[in-house]
Amino acid sequence: MIPRSKPDVARPSARIEAYLSTHAFKVLFFAFYGAAVTLMFAWGFKAEFTFEDNFDMPHFNTVRWFIGIARGMGYTLNLNTAFVILLASRLLFTKLRDSPLQLVLPFDAAFPALHIVVGYTIFFAVLVHGSFHFVWLITWDAWTWGLWSFNMSVITGFLLAIVFGTMLVLARPSVRKNNFRLFYAVHIIGATLFFGLLIIHGMFRQVPYTYKWVIPPLILYAIDRFLRRRKVSAVELFLSAENAVLKDGDILELRVPKAFSYQAGQYAEVQVPFINREWHPFTIASAPQDKTMCFYIKALGDWTKELRGAFQARVDGAVTDSLQVNIRGPYGAPAQHVGLYERVVLISGGIGSTPFTSICKDLHHRKVKENATSATGFEPSTSTLLKRIESRVSTAISTLYGVDISNAKDINQEEEEKRVYLANMLNLTAPGSGSSSGETTELEVEMVDASKQADESSSDSDRSTSMESYNVKNMLRKEQDEEYILDDIKNSANARRGNRERLSHLYEGRSKVLEFLHTSRVNLLLLFVLIARIFFICISSIIKADYIMINAEPHAIESGLWIVIVDTVLSIIFAIVLPLTIFLELSYMGSRFFRTVGRTLDFFVFLPLTITSASLGIKALVTERTDEQIVLFLHYIVFLPTLFVLLAVRMYRALGKRTLLTDAPCHCSHRDIVPNVDFVWTVPHENDDEWLRSELEPLADGTELKLHRYVTRAKEVDMEAGSEFITSSNTGRPEWDEIFGKIAAEAPSNSVVGVFFCGPHKMGDSVQSAMRRAEINSNLRGAYLRSTKEKTLMKDLGLPQRGLIKMLMGTGCSVRFVFREENFG
Numbered sequence: 001m002i003p004r005s006k007p008d009v010a011r012p013s014a015r016i017e018a019y020l021s022t023h024a025f026k027v028l029f030f031a032f033y034g035a036a037v038t039l040m041f042a043w044g045f046k047a048e049f050t051f052e053d054n055f056d057m058p059h060f061n062t063v064r065w066f067i068g069i070a071r072g073m074g075y076t077l078n079l080n081t082a083f084v085i086l087l088a089s090r091l092l093f094t095k096l097r098d099s100p101l102q103l104v105l106p107f108d109a110a111f112p113a114l115h116i117v118v119g120y121t122i123f124f125a126v127l128v129h130g131s132f133h134f135v136w137l138i139t140w141d142a143w144t145w146g147l148w149s150f151n152m153s154v155i156t157g158f159l160l161a162i163v164f165g166t167m168l169v170l171a172r173p174s175v176r177k178n179n180f181r182l183f184y185a186v187h188i189i190g191a192t193l194f195f196g197l198l199i200i201h202g203m204f205r206q207v208p209y210t211y212k213w214v215i216p217p218l219i220l221y222a223i224d225r226f227l228r229r230r231k232v233s234a235v236e237l238f239l240s241a242e243n244a245v246l247k248d249g250d251i252l253e254l255r256v257p258k259a260f261s262y263q264a265g266q267y268a269e270v271q272v273p274f275i276n277r278e279w280h281p282f283t284i285a286s287a288p289q290d291k292t293m294c295f296y297i298k299a300l301g302d303w304t305k306e307l308r309g310a311f312q313a314r315v316d317g318a319v320t321d322s323l324q325v326n327i328r329g330p331y332g333a334p335a336q337h338v339g340l341y342e343r344v345v346l347i348s349g350g351i352g353s354t355p356f357t358s359i360c361k362d363l364h365h366r367k368v369k370e371n372a373t374s375a376t377g378f379e380p381s382t383s384t385l386l387k388r389i390e391s392r393v394s395t396a397i398s399t400l401y402g403v404d405i406s407n408a409k410d411i412n413q414e415e416e417e418k419r420v421y422l423a424n425m426l427n428l429t430a431p432g433s434g435s436s437s438g439e440t441t442e443l444e445v446e447m448v449d450a451s452k453q454a455d456e457s458s459s460d461s462d463r464s465t466s467m468e469s470y471n472v473k474n475m476l477r478k479e480q481d482e483e484y485i486l487d488d489i490k491n492s493a494n495a496r497r498g499n500r501e502r503l504s505h506l507y508e509g510r511s512k513v514l515e516f517l518h519t520s521r522v523n524l525l526l527l528f529v530l531i532a533r534i535f536f537i538c539i540s541s542i543i544k545a546d547y548i549m550i551n552a553e554p555h556a557i558e559s560g561l562w563i564v565i566v567d568t569v570l571s572i573i574f575a576i577v578l579p580l581t582i583f584l585e586l587s588y589m590g591s592r593f594f595r596t597v598g599r600t601l602d603f604f605v606f607l608p609l610t611i612t613s614a615s616l617g618i619k620a621l622v623t624e625r626t627d628e629q630i631v632l633f634l635h636y637i638v639f640l641p642t643l644f645v646l647l648a649v650r651m652y653r654a655l656g657k658r659t660l661l662t663d664a665p666c667h668c669s670h671r672d673i674v675p676n677v678d679f680v681w682t683v684p685h686e687n688d689d690e691w692l693r694s695e696l697e698p699l700a701d702g703t704e705l706k707l708h709r710y711v712t713r714a715k716e717v718d719m720e721a722g723s724e725f726i727t728s729s730n731t732g733r734p735e736w737d738e739i740f741g742k743i744a745a746e747a748p749s750n751s752v753v754g755v756f757f758c759g760p761h762k763m764g765d766s767v768q769s770a771m772r773r774a775e776i777n778s779n780l781r782g783a784y785l786r787s788t789k790e791k792t793l794m795k796d797l798g799l800p801q802r803g804l805i806k807m808l809m810g811t812g813c814s815v816r817f818v819f820r821e822e823n824f825g
């Protein structure tokens with residue numbers, strides 16, 4: 001039997017929401033980047049397309065398209081070549097990673113990921129820029145003689161294309177992996193040549209132009225490199241056989257005197273002049289509290305093999321003199337942010353475990369035992385009652401939302417009927433449409449409670465039951481301002497006794513709209529609207545539409561009418577959504593709305609700015625005149641950027657806490673949390689992680705950290721190895737769905753779990769997919785438990801006591817995962 005009307009849980013929206021919970025700010029960054037590149041193109045295109053001296057050229061109307069596109073692409077190169085060099089400033093990014101900006105800007109991806117993306121964008125622009133100029137030169141015979149004229153740009157243009165093409169080919173992963181030295185040498189020499197040629201090449205009407213764009217970031221980069229040498233601690237060590245241990249799996253353990261202070265998870269660079277002058281990055285595997293500094297180095301390529309060979313000779317006694325090793329650092333890495341999350345999962349493959357070794361030992365040193373709360377890792381629950389209840393919850397959710405989260409097989413007739421019954425019950429709580437979203441918030445609790453209150457208001461005895469349920473739910477909430485809900489509901493329910501239907505509908509409608517308005521999708525969409533406004537205003541100023549001429553006196557809008565219309569329409573979207581959201585929040589909370597700084601700011605700054613901005617547009621449209629200079633200045637230079645920042649803060653709040661923007665203490669703002677940690681690592685063979693087990697040995701004196709070992713190619717594992725601190729030893733690959741399912745199920749409802757990964761890309765992909773599935777399922781669990789009446793839950797889940805509902809709702813509902821990846825490649 002198929003459920004009569006399966007609620008449309010809008011699964012794509014649930015997926016989008018789960019994706020955005022990790023990547024929303026990255027998406028925003030790319031939207032900004034895309035808009036900036038497009039504007040640069042428009043700027044260059046316009047400059048050439050309307051250049052008056054060209055008007056006399058033969059076939060000018062065709063020619064100007066060619067040279068316009070070529071110049072537009074040239075302008076994008078100005079921006080991107082400046083950006084690509086900034087992204088290589090590692091010290092700058094090490095500092096930025098420690099700033100609050102790291103919460104909204106994708107610094108983890110700056111190098112090498114973003115550097116590579118920008119590199120490809122440059123290559124595309126070089127191709128288009130070069131080809132369009134080339135066609136123009138050939139077709140219209142625009143060639144002129146003389147070295148310092150246009151020819152210089154042509155010659156340097158060819159050379160630039162060759163240099164950049166070579167750099168790009170040798171930067172391909174296949175080459176970089178097999179011949180890093182060649183890649184690195186060509187990259188450094190190529191970059192020097194490239195920027196030198198670019199400065200000569202970048203002329204506008206024989207006047208040097210591009211230097212303005214590339215020289216400032218080049219200076220910044222030079223300072224960064226200089227400071228890297230000076231500021232970054234560097235030590236010269238002379239190491240002997242005593243400093244090295246040769247481990248299984250081609251791993252060299254290098255233990256050296258502590259060279260400088262560092263944070264757990266950071267890395268250093270190592271140079272061995274005996275081999276060559278290259279600096280190689282290695283994570284510091286020891287904890288900051290350790291007296292020595294330790295590196296585990298896998299012999300993968302020439303350099304690491306030579307290093308291992310050099311120490312092998314010393315360990316074997318074939319060579320007796322010491323080896324000079326220079327170390328400099330520390331440098332920032334994603335893993336150093338573990339302290340931002342209360343619940344953390346560390347996942348690594350092979351040598352990728354080094355950052356997490358340091359993290360685990362650091363947490364252990366910081367008395368994890370005393371500080372850790374009640375997390376139990378993801379070991380299966382042993383209670384049969386709980387297992388039974390959880391399996392029924394899964395069955396209900398699988399049926400209701402069409403997502404198989406229980407992997408249940410062979411469902412019999414009776415069970416099928418039960419599912420249908422559950423589905424109908426859930427539908428009943430949301431008359432008409434069924435529950436329409438996977439990200440149901442606490443507002444739905446209120447809605448259900450409200451209808452329940454109305455439902456039961458006719459009977460005093462029933463009311464006490466209902467009050468009990470409010471208390472249970474109130475206990476579940478961490479926020480300070482929830483009592484209002486109770487008052488609100490009580491008052492409304494009393495006032496509207498007998499009008500049960502209307503009340504329940506009112507609450508349902510409001511809560512659903514507000515829930516939707518609080519999603520990351522809506523917040524991101526509003527940010528896109530703002531970017532679009534800024535984009536159109538910039539475009540209009542590039543093409544000199546009247547409306548945006550800030551230095552003009554008020555005058556009639558003529559050519560710029562279209563921009564006024566676009567801008568006003570966009571500002572009206574904003575002026576509808578934001579006041580509506582604030583109005584609904586106010587109607588729920590009353591004066592308690594103002595208890596938090598965030599909401600007060602929303603009301604007194606965000607709201608007036610939004611309305612003023614829209615009104616200015618409407619006024620300009622109606623009067624067909626621009627505003628005073630000062631008003632235009634305020635509008636575009638002050639209001640719009642302020643709106644952008646306020647909205648970004650609002651999205652940050654929405655991401656941290658999906659429900660009602662409660663401004664509950666955000667997990668991410670706490671530094672130095674001692675989190676509950678599960679560390680999962682994989683190795684191919686039994687002895688490949690011997691180095692890791694020995695490094696984690698200090699944890700054997702008792703730890704709250706949960707360590708899970710997977711020997712992927714073994715049929716059986718030695719259960720004794722590291723058994724004092726390893727929570728579970730397994731064979732085969734980890735079942736990520738199962739692992740994340742358990743982590744989500746045991747995490748406190750609405751909490752954020754930080755997932756740190758360092759290992760092969762494919763493994764990272766599987767981890768991310770499973771993580772998202774678990775996040776969606778967790779949202780569904782929240783939706784189901786919160787929107788189903790208590791009595792129904794007790795009956796259908798076979799709960800012996802009401803208290804179990806509190807327990808079910810306290811964990812595993814709407815848990816959010818944040819994925820942070822470290823890349824050794």
Ligand SMILES: Cc1cc2nc3c(=O)[nH]c(=O)nc-3n(C[C@H](O)[C@H](O)[C@H](O)COP(=O)(O)OP(=O)(O)OC[C@H]3O[C@@H](n4cnc5c(N)ncnc54)[C@H](O)[C@@H]3O)c2cc1C
Nearest residue numbers: 177180279280281282283297298301302303304354824825
């Ligand atoms: C932040 C970071 C932390 C790392 N931590 C560790 C660690 O704890 N233990 C460990 O065994 N390995 C670690 N690595 C990888 C290590 O740097 C490389 O394996 C090593 O440099 C390989 O050099 P090779 O010449 O022997 O190998 P190659 O075959 O020349 O290179 C193998 C791979 O290593 C990378 N690589 C090589 N040389 C460099 C270099 N000078 N700078 C940057 N990357 C390079 C390249 O991506 C290449 O694909 C880390 C890498 C990074 C980026």
